[in-house]
Amino acid sequence: MHKLGWLRVPLIGTYAFLYIPIAVLVVMSFNASKNPFTWTGFSTQWYSALFNNDLIRQGFVNTMIVAVGATILATILGTLLAIGVARYFRSTVVEAYSLAPAIIPDLVLAIGLLAFFSLIGVTLSLFSVLLAHVVFGMAFVAAVVIARIGQTDSSLEEASRDLGASAFTTFFRITLPSLAPGIIAGALLVFTLSLDEFVVTYFTNGPTTPTLPIVIYSMVRFGVTPEINALAALLLLVSFTIVISAQRITRLTDSV
Amino acid sequence: MSTTTPTSGRGAARRRALIGRTVFAGPGLIYITAFMAIPVLLVLVYSFFQRGRFGGIVWEFTFDNYVRAFEPVYIQVFSNSLVIAGTTTLLALLIGYPTAYAIAKLPARWRTVALVMVVLPFWTNFLIRTYAWIILLNSEGPINSSLVDAGIISAPIGLLYTPGAVIVGLVYAYLPLVILPVYASIERLDRQLVEAAGNLGASRARAFFDVTLPLTLPGVMIGAIFVFVPSLGNFVVPELLGGGKTVMVGNLIRDQFLEARDWPFGAVLALFVISLLVILFAMQAAISRRINGTGKRMSSRA
Secondary structure, three states: OOHHHHHHHHHHHHHHHHEEEEEHHHHHHOOOOOOOOOOOOEEOHHHHHHOOOOOHHHHHHHHHHHHHHHHHHHHHHHHHHHHHHHHHHOHHHHHHHHHHHHHHOOHHHHHHHHHHHHHHHOOOOOHHHHHHHHHHHHHHHHHHHHHHHHHHHHHHHHHHHHOOOOOHHHHHHHHHHHHHHHHHHHHHHHHHHHEEEHHHHHHHHHOOOOHHHHHHHHHHHOOOOHHHHHHHHHHHHHHHHHHHHHHHHHHHHHHO | OOOOOOOOOHHHHHHHHHHHHHHHHHHHHHHHHHHHHHHHHHHHHHHOOOOOOOOOOEEEEEOOHHOOOOOHHHHHHHHHHHHHHHHHHHHHHHHHHHHHHHHHHHHHHHHHHHHHHHHHHOOOOHHHHHHHHHHHHHHOOOOHHHHOOOOOOOOOOOOOOOOHHHHHHHHHHHHHHHHHHHHHHHOOOOOOHHHHHHOOOOOOOHHHHHHHHHOHHHHHHHHHHHHHHHHOOOOHHHOOOOOOOOOOOHHHHHHHHHOOHEEEEEEEEEEHHHHHHHHHHHHHHHHHHHHHHHHHHHHOOO
């Protein structure tokens, strides 16, 4: 730290800029007052209010359905895709195509899917949201697993085949376990992404099945309430926990 | 796996690669084609047809949607968006570059923590991060009240629902996307080049502007694209922090698809964002090729 000199200013400034808004939000979620701007005392009443809010409860259930479904599908497809791209294609074009859903602007993907679903006659519902989340989720899993494949040694698999194991056995006994940290980290990231996704959901969802971000959006448009603060604080906690775990899983195994 | 066993011929290896491609990459590639490539192509196709009465389209070919994009109202929105996204990008680089530089100078064990802390907010709900600024910038919010308490201003000033609030919200949303690629390029930088510049008598400022900055330009450009393009397409921040007074391309696209129900015109606007993305990436690739070449030449000379 001592060598940084004046560089400490942007470093500390940036972290303050990134975290103060979040901190204010979390602090205000414990405010006793109904006025979201003036602190009058500590209270957890807004958290209990959340559990009694039907719209939020319904949003939570919908969000979990999509997030769990998208995570399962995206993890399977993304892992297979990563193996196919890294081991059998070795082409930068195919790799770029596989990762494109993670880079394409969300609004473009959203309107494209809206147009596509209406053209082929898919009714907008949680199912169409799920299909949409899988496409970008898969790209994130593929990115993490491709990175993992780059770090692993394929000689174990060759040894397994040479010793007479079938391709099937080799895949489940050697390939998958060696990629497991990448796959788990990828799955955790998709889960968080899906949980927090707003733009694509907003365009591909039906009117009767709001997810939590959609609920938050409609609440925020009407103004600031301490209830939103509490919900926001909880979602932040969930995302932070998941992302830090994903990071630890990939890093722990890097040193092995 | 791709190394063939000596006994199997070339044909067998090729067959194995084909099976591997089909079994592993096949489902994913088909999925991406169905739910990304075709939808995006559909946007391109829709831009050449007429709008349906209740959304959707009528299959009658026309260039009208493109002509309409040149109406003064829309030119105004485009230039407005470019100014706001441009200012956002500039600010994000001015904050992000020194931060990335500082992180690269940290001891190795602190670097990972520092980077995780940079990306962490990015993985949280985007609406929530925007919402936090509604609280901060509100006339009754903490910024205004501390300014009043400190006697700097006598009455709360309107911070929220201004173009400035939109820019702050966008910088906040995309700052991590600048820091990461810039950090990666600083990390990759050949430090001997900077040292050589110093040994040859260049001041630290001169060494930075003549050696470090040009060689990290590819990372800077990636960071700039990652801020600029999503800023253009963002409709949430202009709506929540700009109070609907600041209209950007993203807002227009959203409105054409969900409110005006003019999908073909919305498609034209979206294509504007996509083509900008493609052009900027092409520029980045060209510049990064040139700089890598120069870097290697300089390295071999040094």
